[in-house]
Amino acid sequence: MRSRSRRSVLAALAAGGGLGIAGCLGSDEAVSILAAGSLAVLVDDHLGARFESETGIACRGEYYGTNAVMRMVTDGRKYPDVVVSADAGLLRDRLYDSHTAWDISFASNVVGIAYAPDTRFGERLEAGDPWYEVAREADPGALAISDPDLDPLGYRAIHAFRLAEREHELDGFAETVTDAAYQEPEEPQLLAGVETGNRAAAVVYRNMATDHGLPFQPFPEAYDFSDPDYADRYAEVSYTTDEGYTATGRPTVYNATVLESADSPDAGREFVRFLANADETLRENGFETDGFPSTHGDVPAEVTDG
Incomplete structure (x- = not known):
């Protein structure tokens, strides 16, 4: 082409x-x-x-x-x-x-976490706790992701969890956090739960946090999917949707x-x-x-x- x-x-x-x-x-x-x-x-x-x-x-x-x-x-x-x-x-x-x-x-x-600052999740992020420790220890449903079978943001969240598991040597991290996360089927509504207090945080693109006036913590460049220099690293993970499409990590x-x-x-x-x-x-x-x-x-x- x-x-x-x-x-x-x-x-x-x-x-x-x-x-x-x-x-x-x-x-x-x-x-x-x-x-x-x-x-x-x-x-x-x-x-x-x-x-x-x-x-x-x-x-x-x-x-x-x-x-x-x-x-x-x-x-x-x-x-x-x-x-x-x-x-x-x-x-x-x-x-x-x-x-x-x-x-x-x-x-x-840039992919990262938008959060409500007046929640335990948000307070820990603002105190400097590593996001992956906060996410792993959060209550089920506190963190929202988009449905990975409907939305690239959803499978990028799972890609990020898998790369973070490797980057920080966190055995079982990706599966634990994915299983505990609430999966929102309507991407435009992903931050509604954070705004209403039903969720503490969500994995989003930076512009979405900007749209909603919420604080945002980007993931490290090694798995924020913003840097072409990390394309090979991103490509180490993949997700296959329910219809059989395999999405490999990429910028x-x-x-x-x-x-x-x-x-x-x-x-x-x-x-x-x-x-x-x-x-x-x-x-x-x-x-x-x-x-x-x-x-x-x-x-x-x-x-x-x-």
């Missing part, structure tokens, strides 16, 4: 000085987006209104765990214009050939594409182009943008060439 450097992509995205096709789209145009749950606040509260103001195109977003998003598309239950994934490899594995032939990667993220990379079946493909391509240019907003909301955007596959000229 063809790949392009950050410099060449940015130059192409900036060509023409602005958004390229807004003038030929009516004010009643809308783009439907099916996206990872960790992007709900970003799109609904930060990017959507700005996109509509600049282009006249309204955003219509739905948000689920990325595994669930892929199933909805491949099973024919949802027909969005744009799909946005929290795992670039998962999108390519599931949608290439039959639904799309390209994507643009636009951000990365967190968000990517987006427009489906070949899109009802509004022009609007979809315009949104992907906008998202790839949104690095300042992404950084302000807890994402990593160094090294992005980058292209993969046969990206349409309308997305990259103005």
Whole structure:
């Protein structure tokens, strides 16, 4: 597959000085987006209104765990214009050939723990106790993770537990903490239990803690899935979902594409182009943008060439 450097992509995205096709789209145009749950606040509260103001195109977003998003598309239950994934490899594995032939990667993220500071779990973290000791000694259900069969954040939590077990020589740690954790099936609701007091903490991406105003302790780089230099280390662990997809540990990379079946493909391509240019907003909301955007596959000229 063809790949392009950050410099060449940015130059192409900036060509023409602005958004390229807004003038030929009516004010009643809308783009439907099916996206990872960790992007709900970003799109609904930060990017959507700005996109509509600049282009006249309204955003219509739905948000689920990325595994669930892929199933909805491949099973024919949802027909969005744009799909946005929290795992670039998962999108390519599931949608290439039959639904799309390209994507643009636009951000990365850090995995760690968001917590309620007025709980025993939070107090121990703030006192400097190692997170793995706090998690191992917490009451069952105190720590929440996303459902690993529906969401990359869920299997990244399990990946992190397994890598931590090796890193810190903690026999049985991953199984103990996984079994004790509450598994939330709706990723956008993962922090609701922390906010209401039903959970003490949750394994989340940094931007999710930022979205909810909660303190966040990142995992060490050796298992926070943010650093490409640790790609080989991340790849030492894997998780197989209930439908048989084996997700090997890898850096967190968000990517987006427009489906070949899109009802509004022009609007979809315009949104992907906008998202790839949104690095300042992404950084302000807890994402990593160094090294992005980058292209993969046969990206349409309308997305990259103005």
